[in-house]
Amino acid sequence: MSRAVLHGYFRSSAAFRVRIALQLKGLDVEHVSVQLRKGQQQSPEFIDLNPAALIPVYVTEEGVTLTESLAIIEYLDEVAPQPRLLPAAPLERARVRSLAYLIACDVHPIQNLRVLQRLRTQFGADDDAANAWARHYIEKGLAAFEVELARSPKTGRFCHGDTPTLADICLIPQVFNARRFQVDLSPFPTVLRIVDHCATVPAFERARPEAQPDAI
Numbered sequence: 779m780s781r782a783v784l785h786g787y788f789r790s791s792a793a794f795r796v797r798i799a800l801q802l803k804g805l806d807v808e809h810v811s812v813q814l815r816k817g818q819q820q821s822p823e824f825i826d827l828n829p830a831a832l833i834p835v836y837v838t839e840e841g842v843t844l845t846e847s848l849a850i851i852e853y854l855d856e857v858a859p860q861p862r863l864l865p866a867a868p869l870e871r872a873r874v875r876s877l878a879y880l881i882a883c884d885v886h887p888i889q890n891l892r893v894l895q896r897l898r899t900q901f902g903a904d905d906d907a908a909n910a911w912a913r914h915y916i917e918k919g920l921a922a923f924e925v926e927l928a929r930s931p932k933t934g935r936f937c938h939g940d941t942p943t944l945a946d947i948c949l950i951p952q953v954f955n956a957r958r959f960q961v962d963l964s965p966f967p968t969v970l971r972i973v974d975h976c977a978t979v980p981a982f983e984r985a986r987p988e989a990q991p992d993a994i
């Protein structure tokens with residue numbers, strides 16, 4: 779058995795999710811940087827690892843390759859159950875998953891690099907138009923997320939109660955993206971409160987893009 783490896787990139791929000799989970803669980807893995815801006819996700823070696831040409835990719839100690847950030851995080855939660863990232867009770871778990879999927883399934887895929895590049899190359903969007911596209915979907919997603927948080931008694935210091943879950947793991951990288959695209963976050967006070975609280979947790983801080991060795 780060798781050390782587990784995370785193929786990621788400092789600015790990738792899906793890789794950022796996995797980094798937060800690893801940090802929360804105190805798991806030390808090797809990090810390999812896939813330079814998305816240089817198109818390294820399209821190299822034959824990387825496509826061999828993940829035919830979808832997306833990061834993150836996680837290679838377990840046994841040499842098994844896993845893709846999709848949420849699948850990787852759920853795997854980590856099962857093999858290293860403390861602290862748990864999904865609540866034990868089915869309805870609580872469903873709420874956390876639904877918050878996480880709101881971001882991971884309905885917002886992030888429409889504003890990731892390859893979609894914005896395609897808007898530019900195939901549909902003539904300039905940078906302003908591509909960024910406005912991203913901002914639109916991020917704002918819509920965060921607006922829904924805010925309502926869900928603000929109206930639920932289950933919301934605590936974190937998205938669900940007082941310990942970090944998969945929902946916070948998805949929220950924090952999405953807010954990082956929102957700031958990159960200059961989304962006005964002031965209409966989302968509950969989101970901002972939770973973001974500020976996560977910033978006090980060392981695991982979130984250690985996982986942030988600026989703290990990664992490949993940050994530019």
Ligand SMILES: N[C@@H](CCC(=O)N[C@@H](CS)C(=O)NCC(=O)O)C(=O)O
Nearest residue numbers: 790791792832833846847890891892
């Ligand atoms: N659903 C995937 C999304 C992965 C994804 O979109 N990764 C982005 C970085 S955040 C990527 O590799 N983009 C490369 C590209 O767009 O060419 C997951 O959660 O792992």
